[in-house]
Amino acid sequence: MASITSLVSALFLAFCLKGLQYFHLIKWNPIGFYKKWELFEGSSKLFQWSFFILVLFIIGFLLFITLRYVYIIPAILSSFLLGLFLTITLEWIALDLPLQLSSFKKLSIPFMVVVICLLRFLLETANFHQREHTAQKGN
Template sequence: MYIFIGALAAALFATVSLKGLHFFNFINWHPVSFLKKFESFDWSAFERWVILFLIIAVFTLLLMLIAQALFRLPPFSFSLILGLAIAMLIEWRILDLPLEWASLKKLSIPFIILIVTVMRFIVETARYMRMQTFR
């Protein structure tokens, strides 16, 4: 039960932070723009953000379950490596960047920090839940 609450908290923090990053122009793309592909639905802005929240919640729940299974790895390095990889893959996919060293300059550092912070929360929460469950 508590793992669902942790996943919802991480998803809420990530969604609100993405809204803040977009509002203050720290990222050059809109976080809910992928929903424009589905033209058959006429969603309001709030509904788009709720759908993004639900997608992030499911993703964080899966990451928490994976992190619980890999509890022997050091949480700092695991969250740092996984967070960097996820953030870079997301931005490379969204911005459609070529695989060159010059593309690294176009990545948003606040977005990378946000993803690494959320990953740290997910991994530490999963580790705590694992230790509390099996002690």
Template sequence: MKIASITAIVSAISLAICLKGLHYFHLIKWNPIGFYKKWELFEGSSKLFQWSTLTLLLFVVALLLYISLQFVHIIPAVLTSLLLGLLFTITIEWFALDLPLQLASFKKLSIPFIVVVICLLRFLLETANFHMKEHTAQKGN
């Protein structure tokens, strides 16, 4: 559980920093902490608190993904991270940008955001697969 927590912390902090950078350089057309205003949560709080809460939420999601996906070591991590990354990013941007269900909406998706999420999912999956195989190998000895 220690390795899962450390991996999830690194993944959450990396994704939060990447989201801030993508937003700062206008590579995504939505605000990563904009859902607070939309859902009327923590509106009066500081940006640091909002980003910290987002990082905590990303940590929980990454930890759940790590734990659940370590049992999918049969499927290659490249394929799994690519499919899950595309599914997650398209869903997030679809809701964040309020895109209609049209083929032309795919042009509005952020390629850098998709790449960042796929790379971080690959990191999570490879780490989970490695430690699962190591655990089963030590169990057999």
């Protein structure tokens, strides 16, 4: 179940990132780190996006497995805090922003919303399956 949930979240996040980039709601390229790190420069965009989806799948899978055991904390709170932390850190690194209060105006709210919603999806699914597993153990 973790693999299916992680695959769906990775595909949806990649699709949303491409849409956010297309409509100029984010000011950075989701696969732009290939140029920065000089990886797969000669390869096609399809391969670059496929590898990016694979990386998102692995990250989602690891999050699903590890956050399955924090079902005591409400998913809305943990997904909101973790989503804010991840998106602010990611955009700060991607945009190379200075550590000033005015830099917060350059952050993308739609990107934050997408990541928080996907984290909520992952956490709620993980919590549900953990509680179901615990209930079946008790029977």
